[in-house]
Amino acid sequence: DGRWSLQGMTALVTGGTRGIGHAVVEELAGFGAAVHTCSRKQDELNACLRDWCSKGFRVTGSVCDLSSREGRQNLMDTVSSAFHGKLNILINNVGTNKRKPTTEFTTEEFSFIMTTNFESSYHLCQLAHPLLKSSGMGSIVFISSVAGVVALNSGTVYAASKGAMNQVTKNLACEWAKDNIRVNSVAPWYIRTSLVKEVLDDEVFERNVISRTPLKRVGEPKEVSSLVAFLCLPASSYITGQIISVDGGMTVNGFY
Numbered sequence: 487d488g489r490w491s492l493q494g495m496t497a498l499v500t501g502g503t504r505g506i507g508h509a510v511v512e513e514l515a516g517f518g519a520a521v522h523t524c525s526r527k528q529d530e531l532n533a534c535l536r537d538w539c540s541k542g543f544r545v546t547g548s549v550c551d552l553s554s555r556e557g558r559q560n561l562m563d564t565v566s567s568a569f570h571g572k573l574n575i576l577i578n579n580v581g582t583n584k585r586k587p588t589t590e591f592t593t594e595e596f597s598f599i600m601t602t603n604f605e606s607s608y609h610l611c612q613l614a615h616p617l618l619k620s621s622g623m624g625s626i627v628f629i630s631s632v633a634g635v636v637a638l639n640s641g642t643v644y645a646a647s648k649g650a651m652n653q654v655t656k657n658l659a660c661e662w663a664k665d666n667i668r669v670n671s672v673a674p675w676y677i678r679t680s681l682v683k684e685v686l687d688d689e690v691f692e693r694n695v696i697s698r699t700p701l702k703r704v705g706e707p708k709e710v711s712s713l714v715a716f717l718c719l720p721a722s723s724y725i726t727g728q729i730i731s732v733d734g735g736m737t738v739n740g741f742y
């Protein structure tokens with residue numbers, strides 16, 4: 487039964503060299519998908535590709551900066567020719583943050599975060615649409631954040647970019663259902679990656695994070711990639727338009 491397999495399927499995972507994206511690449515490849523990924527650093531990407539090859543995973547990669555429109559267009563051209571115009575899975579994972587009070591955000595910081603997190607994933611959906619449709623069975627997963635679900639003090643621009651993703655998830659799920667493309671969003675709370683290393687290295691901060699988390703620890707990238715993979719498997723064929731938190735219970739915690 488093919489419900490628990492991605493054999494014969496193709497996937498694009500943005501930002502696969504570290505953190506959540508890296509775990510997602512391995513998870514999808516482990517289920518049998520052919521995966522393409524990207525990042526801005528050639529050396530780091532090459533090291534990952536060598537490692538994946540030695541593990542027997544089918545992964546290719548290209549360098550690109552997704553904050554640039556041209557970078558996104560080139561990436562989709564590469565993906566289209568590698569996978570013969572057909573793509574089953576798009577994982578919009580690339581994202582960044584800058585933490586500061588709202589009154590201190592500059593125009594440049596606002597547009598950098600909105601472009602990297604929201605505009606790039608929106609544009610990649612547009613570019614990928616014909617490929618997803620041609621595949622006959624498409625799945626898009628946005629890596630959003632609980633910051634787009636509840637109010638956190640991690641920066642309002644980041645929160646807005648993730649809230650926008652969560653709304654677009656619902657719209658595209660309805661708009662593209664006719665093309666057999668499902669669209670879901672995964673919203674993590676603190677996951678141990680390079681993005682949040684600095685804040686979690688502050689012991690007082692980490693203790694505060696853990697105290698608000700019913701499971702009393704931060705998460706690991708694999709605990710996000712498992713849900714992402716499930717949302718791409720035929721096993722989840724009736725799930726679309728959902729925003730699912732991977733948060734150790736944080737968003738349902740009133741006052742425990």
Ligand code: NDP
Nearest residue numbers: 501503504505506525526527552581631676677679680681
């Ligand atoms: P990391 O910073 O650890 O990894 C990000 C990956 O994306 C790297 O491979 C990086 O490579 C790549 N990348 C970053 N910017 C670009 C760009 N402009 N173009 C191409 N590639 C890029 O992040 P995480 O794994 O922690 O985060 C992944 C996603 O998960 C983000 O959207 C984040 O908002 C979200 N998230 C993370 C949480 C956490 O606690 N870690 C919590 C909630 C959500 P390179 O720098 O070489 O380009």
